[in-house]
Amino acid sequence: MATILDSLVGSCANKLKEIITEEVILILGIQEELAELQRKTELIHCCISDAEARRMEESAVDNWLGQLREVLYDVDDIIDLARFKGSILLTDHPSSSSRKSIACTGLSISTCFSNVQARHEVAMKIRSLNRKIENISKDRVFLTLKSTVPTGSSSVLRVRKSSHLLEPNIVGKEIIHAYRKMVDLVLEHKGRKLYKLAIVGTGGVGKTTLAQKIYNDRKIKGSFNKKAWVCVSKVYSEASLLRELLRIMEVHHDQDESIGELQSKLEIAIKETNFLLVLDDMWQSDAWENLLRIPLHAAETGTILITTRNNIVALEIGVDHTYRVDLMSTDVGWELLWKSMNISESIELQTLQDVGIEIVRKCGCLPLAIKVIARVLASKEQTENEWKKILSKNAWFMNNLLNDLRGVLYLSYDELPRHLKQCFLYCSVYPEDANIYRDDLTRMWIAEGFIEDHGGQLLEETADEYYYELIHQNLLQPDGLYYDHSSCKMHDLLRQLACYLSREECFVGNPESLVGNTVSKLRRVSVVTDKNMVMLPRMDEVQYKVRTWKTSYEKTLRVDNSFFKRFPYLRVLDLTNSFVPSIPGCIGNLIHLRLLDLDGTNSPSAITQLCNLRRLGLNYSPIYQVPKGIGKLEFLNDVEGFPVYGGCNEPYTEKDFSNIEKIFEQLIPPCNLEDLAIVKFFGRQYPFWIDSTHLAYVKSLHLFNCKFCMHLPPVGQLPNLKYLKIEGAAAVTIIGPEFAGHRASNLGRTVAFPKLEELLIRDMPNWEEWFFIDEATKGLMMEILSRLRRLELSGCPKLKALPRQLAQINSLKEIELRWASSLKVVENFPLLSEMLLIATCQALEKVSNLPQVRELRLQDCPNLRLVEDLSTLEQLWLYEDMHEVSTLWVPGLQQQCRQHHGEDLDIV
Template identity: 55%
Template sequence: MEICTEHTHQVDHMSVEVAWELLWRSMNIGEEKEVQNLKGIGTEIVRKCGCLPLAIKVTATVLASRDQTENEWNKIFSKINCPQRKLPDDIEEALYLSYNELPHHLKQCFLYCAMYPEDCIMHRDDQPGQLLEETAEEYYYELIHRNLLQPYGTYFDHSSCKMHDLLWQLACYLSKEECFIGDPESLGGQSMSKLRRISVIINKDMLVFPATDKECNKVRTLRRIEQVSQGIDPSLFKKFLYLRVLDLTDSSIQSIPGYIGNLIHLRLLDLDGTEISCLPECIGSLVNLQILNLQRCKALHILPLAITQLRNLRRLGLNETSINQVPEGIGRLELLNDLEGFPIGGGDGNGKTKDGWKLEELERLSQLRRLDMIKLESAIPYSTGSMLTDKKHLKVLNLYCTERTDEPYSEEGVSNIEKIFEQLIPPQNLEDLGIIRFFGRMFPTWFGTTHLASVKYLKLLNCNSCVHLPPIGQLPNLRYLRIEGAAAVTKIGPEFVGYRGANPRSTDVVVAFPKLESLIIENMPNWEERSFVEEEDAAAATATEGGEDGSVEIRKGKAPSPMIKLLPRLKGLALVGCPKLKALPRQLRQEATSLEVLQLIGARCLKVVEDLPFLSETLAIVGCDCLERVSNLPQVRELRVTSCPNLRCVEGLGSLQQLWLDVDMQDISTMWVPGLQEHHRKLHSEDVDVYTWP
C-alpha cells in the first residue's frame, strides 16, 4: 500500500470564488496576497475556463511562467477569449492555449500521447526516444508539471501517468492528420498514405490491414493491438517495413515470424504480456533496436543467441518472465542502461547458453542506469570486491532473491546470500534501492555507510529473517521508505534511527530521517515496541528542554544524551497489518510536525488514536477491532472509518470537514456523530459532511 492522492478526472464545475482559489494555489506562488491585485482579471480567466478544474490548473501553469502583471494576464485572457483557430465545441480553448504555449519538442511528446487509448496508463520507461534517457525524463516530468499528464496510482516517483479525457481529445484532434486510432478496416477507401502513427483497437479474430504496401511505407508507429483473440496477419511484418515502434502489448500472439528481421529501422519492440514462447534468431538483424520489452511473457523461457548482436540495445525488460536459459555475452551490449530482470546463474551451460548470467558479466555494462537482479541465491561470491561501485550512472537498483515455498534455505545458503549482498556495494550516486525477499539474518553493513547518501527511495520487502532493521535514519536524502513483511522484527529501536554510537555526552541535536516524506510499514505481524528510541533516551532528551528561549537545560548529576528529532518532514504514514501494535509511536505526537495523512489498517490491538496536533488532512482507519477512542486531532479535515466495531468516542476534531463511514459503522457512530455535529456547528455554523465509504 502506498500513500498518495490518486488523480481523478475532475469534470465538475465550481463556483467562481472557489475557482479563483484553485487558480492561485495551482500557481504555487505562496500567499494569495501576491496576486490579490489581479483577482479581477483572474476571475474573468476562470470564467472563460468554464470554472473547470482541469482547465484552471493548466492555465495556472501558463500564468505562473509569466510576469505577475495585469498586462500579461490580459494577454492570456485575450488568447482564451478570442481563439485563433476553430476548435470542436467539446474542447476548451484554455486547454489548447496550454498546448500552444509548449515548446516544439514538448508539443510532439504531447501529441504522441494520442496513440494510447483513452484512459490508458502510460509508463515513463516504455517511451520511444530512449537515446537520451535523461532528456526524455525531463520532457516527461515537464508535461506532468504543466498538468498535461497526471500521475497515476501509487507510484511515488510518478513513473506511470494518465492523460485526462479532455486533453486526450485535444491531442487526438490536433494529430488527426497523422494519427489513427481504431479498426483499420473502418477507413474504407480512405488512403493511409498520410498516416504516421496507428493505434489499433478491434474485436475481431484476426488483425488484417487492407492498405497497400505503398500506403504503409510512411507508418512509423504501430501499437496497442488489443482485444485480438486469435492472432495477427503475418503480412503485417511485410507491409510496415519502415516501422520505428511496434507495440504488441497484451496481444494473444504466440510466435514472431521470421519476417520481423526485415524491420531493420525498428527502435522499439514491445512484447509485454504476450503469449510468445520463443524469439527467432533473425531478431539479431534488428541492428537499430534500442528497446526490447519482454516483461510478463509467461511462456518465454529462453533468450536466443542472437540477442547479444543487438549492439544498440539500451533497454531489456525481463521482469516477471521466467527466463531459465540465456546466451553468454550480455556484456557485449555496452549501451545497455536499463536491464530489468537480470537472472543470476550458478552453473555452466553448454558453452553458448546457461541458466543465468554470472555477476562478472556486469563489468562491461558501464552505462547502466537501472538494474534489477533476480535469483541472487544462485550467485557465486565475487572474487575481486564489488562490481557496482564504479557504475557512475546507476540510479535504480533492485535486488531479488527467490522465495522458497517447499523448505527453508540451508545455513550454507543463508551464509552465501549474506556474502553476496555484502559485495553488492552500490555506487554513491544511487537514488532508488529495493531489496526483495532477502533471507539473510543481517542486512549488509554498507547500509550504515556513505554509499546510500544519495538514496531518495528505499524499499525493504519480505526480508523476513532479519531481526533488526538497518540503520537508515541518518540517510540525508531519503524521502520515501517502505518496509513490508519484516516478520522477525519485534522492535524498531535506535539502530533503525541510526544515532547509536554518537557521543553520549553530546548536546547536539540529532535529526533522524531529516527529509523523509512518506513512510509505509506493512505486514509486520510481530512488531510490538511502539517507540523508535529507547524510553530512557527519549526521557532524557525531552526532560532537558528547559528555558523560555528553547535552550537545553542539563539536569544535575545526569550526562546529557543527544537530542533526537524524528521525522520533521513526514507527510504521509501508513501502518498496515501490524496486529500487535498497541499504541502509536510517541514521536508522532511530538515531532512529526508536517504530518498530513495517516492510514491505520489492521492494527487490531490499537485502542486509542489521540493527541496528534499536527495531523492536518486525512485520518483513515480500517479494521482496528479494539479501537475505542479518537480524540484531540485539532487540524484533521477528513476522517474515514470502517470495521471498527468498538469505536465509541470521537471528539476534539474542530477542523473536520468530511466524515466517511462504512455501512457497518452506522449504528456505533450514533454514539458520537451528534456530538461532533453540535461542536462543529458552534465553531463553524454548519454541519460536517457525512458520506458512505464503500
C-alpha cells in the first residue's frame, strides 16, 4: 500500500488534462485516446477515498487497489513516453507543429514509416491502458464504492524551520533526575580504564533522549579528549561502523581497508587519550565484544554508554551501571501531552484532562507516542468532543499491523493529508538510523512526482514545506546540529511503520537477494549491505518498473548495459560513492529519469539525452569539460559539483581575476534565496549583489576560502540574516564599518545585523583590527548585533582587540576565542550571560568584568595573570596547562563565589 492512490490518480488526471493540447501531442495525433484515458481516470478518482479507507480491513478492496496502482503507474509513464516521442517528431518537422498530424508527402519511405511507427506505438499502449481501467471499473469492488468529489490539492499551514519546532527532549522529572545522576557517575569514574553504562528500556520510551542529554552536557563535553556517537542498529555493517567512528575522530582511512586495518587505526587514534563513546540502539553485544573491545582498550581512560531494549545485551557487555527507563506515569504523560501542544489555559486543561489521560493510556505512556498524538490533536479543535472522536478512531484497533505499530503510530499516519502520507512512506528507502538530509530527500520527492504544483511557487519550496511539516508532526526528528533543521532522522518504530506499509513496493538491503518474482512489484530499491562489492543478480530480460535506485553505503556496484535495459522506468538514480567502474552510454535511454547523482563516479556524454532530468550531482566525479548539448536539457535546474576550473596549478593572472569577477557579477541569485555559500571564489572583490536589495531573504551565509578578497562585503544590512560564517579570508587585515554596511552618508539611526544570532569567523591569518565606528561614522546612531547569541573567533593570530560595541549586546550568551595569540585583554562584557571559552591565546593577560558569566573555560593561556569581577561564576574549567598560572587568581574567584553563592566554586 506504499503509493497513496488518491495522490497518484489525481496527479495523472491533471497531467492528462494539461498535455492533450500540447504541440508534442497534437503532432502524434493521439488526443482522442488521451481524452478517453483522462475521462476514465477521473471516474476512478471519485471513488478512491472510500477504497483507501476500507483497504486495511477488506482484502478484496486492497487487491483491487493493487491492480489499479499498477495501471496508474503505467499511465504516469505513458505521459512521459508520449511527450518524448512527440518532441522527436516536432524537432524533425518544426514547420508541421500546428497541424494535427503529419502527412508523408515529400518524406522518404523510411522517415514516413518511423513517424507512423511512433504514433502507433504510443496509441496502442494508451488503448491498452484504457481497456485495463475499464475492466477495473467493472469489478464488483468498484460497484460497492461510494463516489465523492475529489478534494483539491492540500497545502501545509506554514513553514517551520527552527526555534518554533517542538523540542525533542521535553521529558519528565524522572529523566531529568536520571540525567543528573548519570552525569555525576560518568565524571566520578572518568579516570577508570574502561567504565561502561547502559540505558535500557522499550522502544520509544526515551533512551536516546536521555543519552543525548548526557552526551551534550557541558561538564561531559569538557572532560574527554575525544567523543563519538554511533548508531549500531539491528542490522549493521562492521566496516561501516568502524569507518563512521574514524570519520568522527577525523582519522583518514581508505575505502578498501580491511576490518583489521580499520581497528588498528582506531586503536592508534585513541591511544593515551580519554574518550566517551555512545553506542546507540544496540540489539546484540557482538559489536562490542568482537569489534570494538580490543581497540578501545588502547585508551588511557574511557567511558562507554550504550542504549538498548534488551537487558541481556547490557549483561553480556558487562556494564558497571544500568539505568532502566520505565514508562511514564499517566500524570507525567498528561503533562508531556499538554506541554507538547502548548496548552496553557488552566480552564482548557481542566476540561481536557480526563480524556487527555485516557489518550495517554492508549499511547501506552510512551513519550514518542504521546508526542506524535499531540500533533494530531493540535490539528483539531481543543474540545472534549473532538478529542473523544480521536479516541474512537478505528486506527487504534487495527489487528493486521505488527504489534509495535498498532494504535497511535498508525493513527498519526492515517490522519496525515494525502500529500504528506506519500512523502512519509518514501522515507523508508533510508536505512535504520540514517541521517536524512532535507535537500536530498525533497529532490527525490520531486523526481517521483509527489510534490503538487501550487501555482507560482517552486516545487522545491513546496517540498521544503512538506519536509518541515513532517518534522512538526514529530514523524521526523530534527538534528540539532543544523540551525535550520536541514538534517533529520526517523525513529526506528516510525520507520518500521513506513517499511511495513511500503513492503510491496520498497526493498532495502542487498540486491543480490532479489529474484524476478520479488522485483515485479517493486518501485524503490535501496542498496544496504556490508559487502565491499555488489553484483546485481542475473534476472530474465523483463523490464522492471523500479522508479528509485539508491545506494546508501560506499560500495563497488557492478553496473552493465543490462541494468539500464532492465530498469528503464527509473526516475531517481543515486549512485553516490558506489564506485561504479563505468556508466554505459545507454543511460541516455532513461527518458523518465529526473534525478541522477553520480558523485564519485564517471559521467558519460549520454547524460545530455536525459530529456526530463532536473537534478545532476557530480561531486568528486572525474569530469573536466561540459558535455556538448547539456544546455538543451530544459528541465535541468540543479547541478552540483560541476567543474568550472581549468585544473592547473599555475598562479592566477590579472586576466583570471578580472574574468571571475565579471562572471560572478552576472550570477545574480533569485530574490527569494535563503541559504547562500560562496566557496573558493578567487576574485579580489565580492560581487555587487551581496547587499540588502538582492539578498533580502537570505538567512544563512557562508563565505569560505575567498582568500583574495581584501574586504568583507556589507552583509550587516541583510534584513533576515541569522547565521554568518566566514572562513579563510586570508587577505583581510581590517574589518571596519563597511562590514556592517555603515557609510558616512547615512543619516540618523542605522541598524546592523538586525536578526543575526550566530557569527563565526575562522582562519583569518592576517586580520589585525575590528571596529564598527571610525572617524567618518562616529556621528551615527547605531544599533549593532541586537540578537546575537553566540560569537566564535578562531585562528586569528594577529587580532589585537575586540570591538567595544560587543559589550552592549544584551542577547549575547556565548563567546569562544581560540588561537588568537595577539589578544591581550578580554574585559567589559557586562551582559554576556552564559559561557566564555578562551583557548590557545598565549598573549592574554587579563579577563575582567564579566558579572553575568556562569561558566569560564581556559586552556593554554600561560600569561593570564588576572581574572576578576565574575560575580555569578558557577563553573571554572581549567585544563592541565593552566594549573600553575591559575594559582594567581583562583583564590580570589573562590572567595567571590562564597560571598555571592555561599558555596565553593565548581572547578573542573
